[in-house]
Amino acid sequence: MKFDKGLVAGSSTLLVLALLEGGDMYGYQMIEELARRSNDAFQMKEGTLYPILHALEKGKYLTSYQQEAPTGRQRKYYRLTRRGKTLLDEKRAEWAAFHKGVQDVLSGGALSFS
Amino acid sequence: MDNLRRSWDSWLDTAVGGIRFGYDRRAVQAELSAHLEDKTADLQRIFPDMTPEEAEARALGEMGDAAELRSALAKIHRPWLGYLWLCSKVLIGVLLVLLVGRNLYTDHYYSTGTGNQLWDWDDLPGLSEGCLTGLAGSLVNTYTGEEIYSPGSAPEQLFARSYGGRQDTEVNGQTVSLRRAVLWQGEQGQELFVWFRVQDWRFWERASLDEAWFVVTDSLGNQYHVDRDRSDCVLSKSESGPFFEGWQLYLRGVDPEAEWVRVEYGLTEPSFSFTVDLERG
Numbered sequence: 001m002k003f004d005k006g007l008v009a010g011s012s013t014l015l016v017l018a019l020l021e022g023g024d025m026y027g028y029q030m031i032e033e034l035a036r037r038s039n040d041a042f043q044m045k046e047g048t049l050y051p052i053l054h055a056l057e058k059g060k061y062l063t064s065y066q067q068e069a070p071t072g073r074q075r076k077y078y079r080l081t082r083r084g085k086t087l088l089d090e091k092r093a094e095w096a097a098f099h100k101g102v103q104d105v106l107s108g109g110a111l112s113f114s
Numbered sequence: 115m116d117n118l119r120r121s122w123d124s125w126l127d128t129a130v131g132g133i134r135f136g137y138d139r140r141a142v143q144a145e146l147s148a149h150l151e152d153k154t155a156d157l158q159r160i161f162p163d164m165t166p167e168e169a170e171a172r173a174l175g176e177m178g179d180a181a182e183l184r185s186a187l188a189k190i191h192r193p194w195l196g197y198l199w200l201c202s203k204v205l206i207g208v209l210l211v212l213l214v215g216r217n218l219y220t221d222h223y224y225s226t227g228t229g230n231q232l233w234d235w236d237d238l239p240g241l242s243e244g245c246l247t248g249l250a251g252s253l254v255n256t257y258t259g260e261e262i263y264s265p266g267s268a269p270e271q272l273f274a275r276s277y278g279g280r281q282d283t284e285v286n287g288q289t290v291s292l293r294r295a296v297l298w299q300g301e302q303g304q305e306l307f308v309w310f311r312v313q314d315w316r317f318w319e320r321a322s323l324d325e326a327w328f329v330v331t332d333s334l335g336n337q338y339h340v341d342r343d344r345s346d347c348v349l350s351k352s353e354s355g356p357f358f359e360g361w362q363l364y365l366r367g368v369d370p371e372a373e374w375v376r377v378e379y380g381l382t383e384p385s386f387s388f389t390v391d392l393e394r395g
Contacts, residue, residue: 026148027145027148027149028148028149028152028153028156031149032156045176045177045178045179046149046153046176046177046178047129047146047177047178047179047180047183048178048182048183048186050142050145050146050149050183050187051183051186051187051189051190054142054187054190054191055190058190069148073148073151074144074148075148076141076144076145076148
């Protein structure tokens with residue numbers, strides 16, 4: 001299933017932070033992991049990941065370091081900072097509230113007249 | 115293949131072209147290039163029948179629109195931040211060079227430091243002539259000098275002690291510490307060498323000592339006058355580092371019967387003093 005671009009874009013920060021919660025990763029690895037965990041549901045244009053990463057790094061939510069790949073190429077790994085973890089918690093709570101709100105509307109549960 | 119490489123390079127050039135700070139631009143280009151190479155290698159692994167050209171073309175296609183990426187990256191990588199970072203690095207480098215240069219200079223500069231004083235009393239807040247004595251007096255600490263005796267091999271060496279900086283005196287944010295003392299039996303009597311250090315983390319401030327402020331006495335009441343024009347009681351700078359200045363006090367003709375020598379420094383009352391025990395080994 002293909003999702004609306006806006007839906008994916010709106011949750012991209014949450015997704016990136018959640019991916020890095022499990023350990024340090026480089027860009028391509030994140031794309032692969034995102035596809036694997038979502039059963040290929042999220043197929044974003046891969047280049048669009050980098051502005052998200054760089055913005056989060058600039059905001060000190062992530063740090064980065066270089067590490068040599070087995071091929072000898074330098075890879076840039078990203079790591080979640082304490083500040084990033086806090087942001088992730090906030091985004092998770094925000095997502096849960098949003099999800100509940102949407103679910104309630106869809107199921108009609110939020111409307112109760114007595 | 116060459117055409118593909120050219121379009122790959124062209125895509126990368128476009129994507130990072132909005133980043134005006136060169137260091138950032140090269141770093142992002144390397145990161146995107148690594149991504150493309152990873153993707154190409156992965157595609158060839160998953161689809162063994164795919165030619166390298168096909169894999170590269172598909173990898174490039176999945177990266178998205180280079181112009182959109184350029185705009186997004188340019189917004190994040192503002193040039194002034196990069197230049198600010200570069201300037202701060204240059205500034206730190208210049209400061210380090212100045213610091214090293216200054217210390218190289220002072221390392222080769224040995225003088226008695228006359229005409230100056232270690233603490234500028236006029237700069238102390240709220241300090242008047244009347245309270246000078248009281249303040250200075252409260253800073254006095256006498257070093258007892260825990261002995262770490264090392265007889266040495268020379269028979270002329272009567273003792274050598276290291277005080278290891280364990281007994282320090284804080285004076286106006288600076289730390290004065292007695293470091294070492296050595297007594298020799300010279301041809302013209304006993305000679306005492308005393309080394310002490312003034313430490314201050316404010317590397318831009320250099321301590322200097324006025325030899326006229328020194329009062330050197332021994333247990334028998336003999337006084338030794340520090341004077342650079344004489345050769346028997348001389349103060350000289352012995353070492354210098356980023357955060358300290360060291361001095362050597364030399365006394366010739368120390369009374370063989372004296373049990374200790376006390377060195378005091380101050381205008382009216384000593385602001386620091388230390389006692390060197392002369393118990394011969």
